[in-house]
Amino acid sequence: MDQKIITLYDEYTHSQLNRKDFMKRLAILAGSTALAMTILPMLENNYTAAAGFDSDEIEVENVTYTGVDGEMKAVLAKPKGKKNLGCVLVIHENRGLNPHIIDVTKRVAAEGFLALGVDALSPLGGTPADEDKGRELIGKLDPEKNLQNYLKGLEYLRTRKDGNGKVGCVGFCWGGGMSNKLAVNDPKLKAAVAYYGAQPNAVDVPKIKASILCHYGGLDERINAGIPAYEQALKENKIDYQIFVYEGVNHAFNNNTSPTRYNEAAAKLAWSRTIGLFKKQLAV
Template sequence: MKEIRKEDISQEVFDLYDDYAHNRLERRQFMEKLSAYAVGGLTLPSLLSFIMPNYRDKVQVRQDDPRLKSEFIEYESPKGGRTIKGLLSKPTNASNKLPGIVVVHENRGLNPHIEDVARRAALAGFISLAPDALTPLGGYPGTDDEGRELQRKRDRDEMLEDFIAAHDYLNEHPDCTGKVGVVGFCFGGWISNMMAVRVPELDAAVPFYGSQPEADEVSQIQAPLLLHFGELDKRVNEGWPEYEAALKKHSKQYEAHMYADANHGFHNDTTPRYDPEAAKLAWERTIAFFNEKLR
């Protein structure tokens, strides 16, 4: 089988995957359109295998890493009358209370990649909580395709309430200083933006390629924002000029970075959309931002 390299794949394939991953294409349509790129020695199965997430081989911080205490907990989401499962992680050598970070998944539930990201945040010296918005439907089902289908069955405003409740859980946790921020990816980027709108006590928000709140909601934002965008992510980026204008109009504290030649999902190291340099820089900036705002 021909070895596929990222540079061998046209941007149209990444755009096609983005449409599929965000429910703008059904699987049958995705496969039909993807088959047009299975040329020059590439087969459809090999192309599909290349572009889909590889969770098994990409974990950076394992669940049993001795540097961490990482366990699944349940917390109450009072406004919805729900109990939500989440991964709570903190350094094992922490002798003092730590700032908190809510880590918000993409549009497919708490998959292994986001669990990994939450553990990375904990290793940076925080207590992190990564909720699974699919808990009321049985939790992340083991594949992203099934996860997306389940998440489509939930109301996103109800899920927002569940993540706001995660902020409140961390805020009151005995191992937390009470200073809490949020970082989220894709759907989680929208959640991060909306938590900045809805939670006056939020201390920092870091949306990665997230959809924006309505312009008339921006005046409610109190938290400082650090926003990350991929230059090739036309779908999300088209809403940024209006959002930035509203942030400036209301004199909100924000910092935004556009990563050259980076796709939507560039921080996710389990797919070929991953951009190592952009991801490394964005994460370094994220941790530095949380250290500044939460300590």
């Protein structure tokens, strides 16, 4: 697919560009409205087409914990019959706790961890089925309260009797940016993994105590513009970090429900590196 079309879709999903204007611009790039309508399903997430993750070795339940202004909803997954587990907070993209991120939470659990996928939209009623609505609601969250709700999620994991007290986080897109924010704001965090997420301000990097792992798509110019300053600050402050740029792949390359952006090879390699860090930092 033409990279200009993928870039336009990325702009649409990460800006205030409304659907009507997006479709107009898509029609121009595609050559007609009819072709735009044919292309659209290949751009949007398709949760029914992608195989959902399942395993008899894990147990999954819906849980809540106390947030700033009420209960935070989350999906918790862990290996059956296991205790003393390293814990991982899973942070969704900018459309809420969708089926893809729930799958990721289960996959983390299948690797031997207690995983918690938090719904950041809990204060606004939870993640809606309409992804465009979810994107609108994300923009209505109070940034500071949202950060505190995730910090409380980390504390919730530390109090779990089936956990070992060691906690890390992994986030995707909007969640990747939040993963970096948690590293800045929680000195007890052991590991923070950010998939194509916005970088923190360089002046805040000295606060980081966690091991940092960042995954970026080589074609993701919007997010990648912030890499040099972040890496320089990590080096200057002697933070334990790794940054990987996967050439020729797009933003959201890990999302197997996004057919035009998913890259299986890059996703598998990034995943192996992510789990490797968690096994190193969160094991007993």
